[in-house]
Amino acid sequence: MDAQRLSDLGDQFFAAFRLDEALDAYSRALALVPRHAGARAGLDAILERARTDRPNPRLIELMLAAYADPGANWDAVGWGAAHQLVVGWPNPPDPERLARDELLRAFLTKSLNRNPALERHLLALRTAVARSLVSGSATSELETLAGALAEQAWQNEYLWPDDPSVTGLAAAMFRPPNDARPAQLEEQRLAASIPSLAPIADGVSKAVAAMYEANPYPRWTHLPRRPPVDVRAALGRDFPHAGPVSPPDGPHLEVLMPGAGTGQHPLSVAASYVGARVTALDLSRASLAYGKRMAADLGIDNIAFLHGDILDLPTLGRRFDHAECVGVLHHMSDPKAGLLAISAVLRWGAFLRLGLYGEAARRTVVKARREIALAGLSADLNGLREFRRRVLAGEWRALASLVESEDFWSASLLRDLCFHVQEHRFTVARVRALLEGTGLRFLGFEFNAGSVQRSVDAPAIALYRIRFPAERTLSDLSRWEQLERERPDLFPGYAFVCQ
Missing domain, CATH: 3.40.50.150 (Vaccinia Virus protein VP39)
Structure with a gap:
């Protein structure tokens, strides 16, 4: 059976909620044609939904393969990868062991975390890694993990709580660096080259x-x-x-x-x-x-x-x-x-x-906008962080469902979700x-x-x-x-x- 027929078969299994068979069909299609877009999308959709009671080696292998493919949907894969990381998180936490976790490193650098349980783990891990860096006791593996955590911080636009006492290289896990990234410098150059239709008047x-x-x-x-x-x-x-x-x-x-x-x-x-x-x-x-x-x-x-x-x-x-x-x-x-x-x-x-x-779907957002106004929260990073802190701490129970939104997890997404200047x-x-x-x-x-x-x-x-x-x-x-x-x-x- 060729790759297209296998991908079509996977779609049929998916529609029938026979996900194990769909996963097998998509995997076989990609083995034949690694860049097959339909099979890639189907497999990523299954990985997005994958939930298990304990770490699943086959799922982890497929997730790592997806992270190695620039044409995969890393946002979708990230939902399932976050779950695998949570169910496999060591107790007690072991930063050295986590530093060797290939899925964790790939996830941190390529997916935005949208899992509240994993966020709690990552915040504790960030603190432990920062202490090792500041004390000079960090191994090379911990330094690599620190880089991955810094990349996650860039992806969420530094929405996680800051710790002003952390300085030096470890600060990149907490706040933007003083120097712009090369990509940002390139964007500043490109912005001037974009033509304008007309001056904005409204x-x-x-x-x-x-x-x-x-x-x-x-x-x-x-x-x-x-x-x-x-x-x-x-x-x-x-x-x-x-x-x-x-x-x-x-x-x-x-x-x-x-x-x-x-x-x-x-x-x-x-x-x-x-x-x-x-x-x-x-x-x-x-x-x-x-x-x-x-x-x-x-x-x-x-x-x-x-x-x-x-x-x-x-x-x-x-x-x-x-x-x-x-x-x-x-x-x-x-x-x-x-x-x-x-x-x-x-x-x-x-x-x-x-x-x-x-x-109807924005009812909770309307309540959030009301609470934001009453609390006098600004739409800057400090206001966004304080809003998240109150929601995650359960201070605004009526807003608890916001953590289920994919837009709760980065500064620009959250600002667009709850702090927008205009909404119909x-x-x-x-x-x-x-x-x-x-x-x-x-x-x-x-x-x-x-x-x-x-x-x-x-x-x-x-x-x-x-x-x-x-x-x-x-x-x-x-x-x-x-x-x-x-x-x-x-x-x-x-x-x-x-x-």
Whole structure:
């Protein structure tokens, strides 16, 4: 059996929750074709979910192989790796033994920790390693571990508690070094080379830009390998009721990515969408410079970075064949004005992917924002650390579920989650109101988009089909609105496609 058939078989096993068989199929596919993107994604998804009562040698071996593959999804693998580290943590702790743990070193340098139990272990380990460094008794292995802990500190943007008494080389595990990293110097150089669409005039846009200048979002270090995709053909299959599309006006599929941030999503699109030429627009030069540096590091050259406000897009004088704007409009002063500006530069028949916050899913965040205001916490590193301290200490019990969010674990992620200067939240009714008068037609929600589980109907889809069997397109927002009224927690957020 060839690698593609094995990968497809793995997907079938995954969809049936036969994860041991799926793992075997994906592993066999990768043994035949080590760079097979589908098998890599499937195996990483299993490693992400892997939970055992004690360390599992086979899982650890597969995780180490994933960390050795720059095309693997290290963020996903990190969830499972953190669990393996927790169940295998020595009691009592033994820093010398931990310094020899290959999985721990790989995890610290390539994944952001999002496990509260492991964070407690790592904080204690950091203290022990710092003492050894300060006393001059550290072995070479402990020095290597200190470097890995310093890299983890860089990844979480020094969100862990500081200890001002620690100085010298050990301080790199606690706070930013006095000298900028070479990558940061390169980003400062690149920022000046990024052209601007127009001066930013909107007050909220200026505030949002300042926030992301201080904390470029998100901080990322690698790009998981994705199989090439003809995105318009794929969306045509997913939404067969869609209308026809215009052929590209040239050799490239012109793709607009407004709200590009540090470029992770746009670069993934540039690397995987067949024939794409991407324009990545953002308010923050610092964020765009991060993305431009990563594009050069990854050898991706079919992308251009542009500084500016979505509101000024109609002045660009260009049209696009496809656009994706995920997690952006809800941070604008007027999301509808932003959507109208995007719609104005789309060619006839173009698809637009959107992603918006859901009101129900953000209830805890709303409570957090209220507590932050009452406590007078600032959005700087000290305020972020104090907020986390109170949540982790159980002082704000109503906010305990925040530790389950993947955005609780680094400074830029946490600031975006709970300290943002502007946030709108949506319901299906508000989505419908947003789209009215824009010239965009709602095609349908996307569930498990980009996931190995795409073929598995989300509970919301199953419910819709049971309730409205005659409406086969799943695109009637009034019916989705009815379901949401009955089940307010139906949507964690809204990912959908328009045309």
